[in-house]
Amino acid sequence: MDTTQLLKGVLDLAVLAALRGGDGYGYDILRRLRSAGLAEVGDASVYGTLRRLFQAGYLTTYLVASDEGPHRKYYALNAAGREQLGQGRKVWCAFSATMDALLEDSGAAA
Amino acid sequence: MNTTTGTSTDEVTRYLADLRAALADLPPGERDGLLEDLPEHLAEVAAEAPGSLADRLGPPAAYAAELRAAAGLRPGPADGGGPAVGSAVQRLVALADRVDRGTGRVIGYPKATEFLVLLRPAWWLLRGYLAALLLLRWYAATSLGLVPRTLPGRQ
Numbered sequence: 001m002d003t004t005q006l007l008k009g010v011l012d013l014a015v016l017a018a019l020r021g022g023d024g025y026g027y028d029i030l031r032r033l034r035s036a037g038l039a040e041v042g043d044a045s046v047y048g049t050l051r052r053l054f055q056a057g058y059l060t061t062y063l064v065a066s067d068e069g070p071h072r073k074y075y076a077l078n079a080a081g082r083e084q085l086g087q088g089r090k091v092w093c094a095f096s097a098t099m100d101a102l103l104e105d106s107g108a109a110a
Numbered sequence: 111m112n113t114t115t116g117t118s119t120d121e122v123t124r125y126l127a128d129l130r131a132a133l134a135d136l137p138p139g140e141r142d143g144l145l146e147d148l149p150e151h152l153a154e155v156a157a158e159a160p161g162s163l164a165d166r167l168g169p170p171a172a173y174a175a176e177l178r179a180a181a182g183l184r185p186g187p188a189d190g191g192g193p194a195v196g197s198a199v200q201r202l203v204a205l206a207d208r209v210d211r212g213t214g215r216v217i218g219y220p221k222a223t224e225f226l227v228l229l230r231p232a233w234w235l236l237r238g239y240l241a242a243l244l245l246l247r248w249y250a251a252t253s254l255g256l257v258p259r260t261l262p263g264r265q
Contacts, residue, residue: 011180026147027154043151044173048180051144066150073147 004040013092014038015049016058016077016085023076025064026050050075058084118156125152125163128170133178135186144177 007014018024018032030046053059058081063071077085126149133141156163167173175189213222 026151042176043155043167044176045180047147047151048144048177048182050147051177051181055143070150072150 007038007041007045010092011041011045011049012053013085013088014041015046015053016081016088019059019075019077019081020085023074025072025074029075053081119153121163122149122152122156125167125170129174129177132171132174132186132188136183140183144181144183 014033014036015029018029018036021032024032026047029050030041030043033041033046050059054061054075058078059075060078061073061075064074066072126145129145129148130141133144136144152163152167155166159166164170171188175185178185178189210221210223217225219225
């Protein structure tokens with residue numbers, strides 16, 4: 001099964017979750033997602049998702065001077081973002097329990 | 111940038127310019143917002159390993175399409191859909207025509223299809239023959255099937 005298709009539906013939630021542990025700039029967030037096991041996640045998908053979540057009002061940003069070069073833009077969850085993460089988590093848990101049950105059943109029937 | 115060599119800075123500039131061009135249909139504010147983090151990101155990607163940005167991140171047009179999709183924006187004029195499919199169909203039609211003329215030249219006609227049109231009566235004959243064959247098989251199968259048979263190895 002193609003995980004990139006599955007990822008499309010949950011990337012918002014994955015990005016919000018990656019910011020729960022601490023603020024980060026784009027590449028940070030991408031690395032966190034990849035090291036968590038989402039190896040196929042694309043750069044452009046993460047930056048596009050960050051842009052959308054920021055516009056939806058779930059993230060705040062601030063600039064930090066970097067030793068290696070220009071300022072980096074850091075993203076942080078705000079109250080609305082944490083709320084969204086909590087909601088998304090509930091939806092995800094219910095959905096994955098439903099899928100698990102469905103797959104268990106069909107496994108037993110086969 | 112001290113970690114980035116001159117050539118990779120040029121490459122980043124070029125890649126960014128291509129991204130900007132692929133997003134040219136968006137309102138300027140939207141486009142700038144979408145590209146805001148990318149100069150630093152591309153410089154970091156270019157500095158961390160050898161190989162061109164296009165090799166590692168894919169062509170700028172595909173990268174721009176992925177950015178748009180993830181940001182929830184409509185696909186651009188160059189992404190999939192109408193014009194691109196249209197030109198692919200045009201290319202296929204042109205290829206078929208070239209093959210047609212090429213094959214025709216080998217067998218001494220302007221186009222291979224013109225030769226095939228001449229063979230039309232033969233196609234009809236072949237089809238009639240196949241239909242008769244099928245009918246005969248069906249008839250043989252049903253008429254024999256109705257008669258009880260004793261085959262070797264069966265009761």
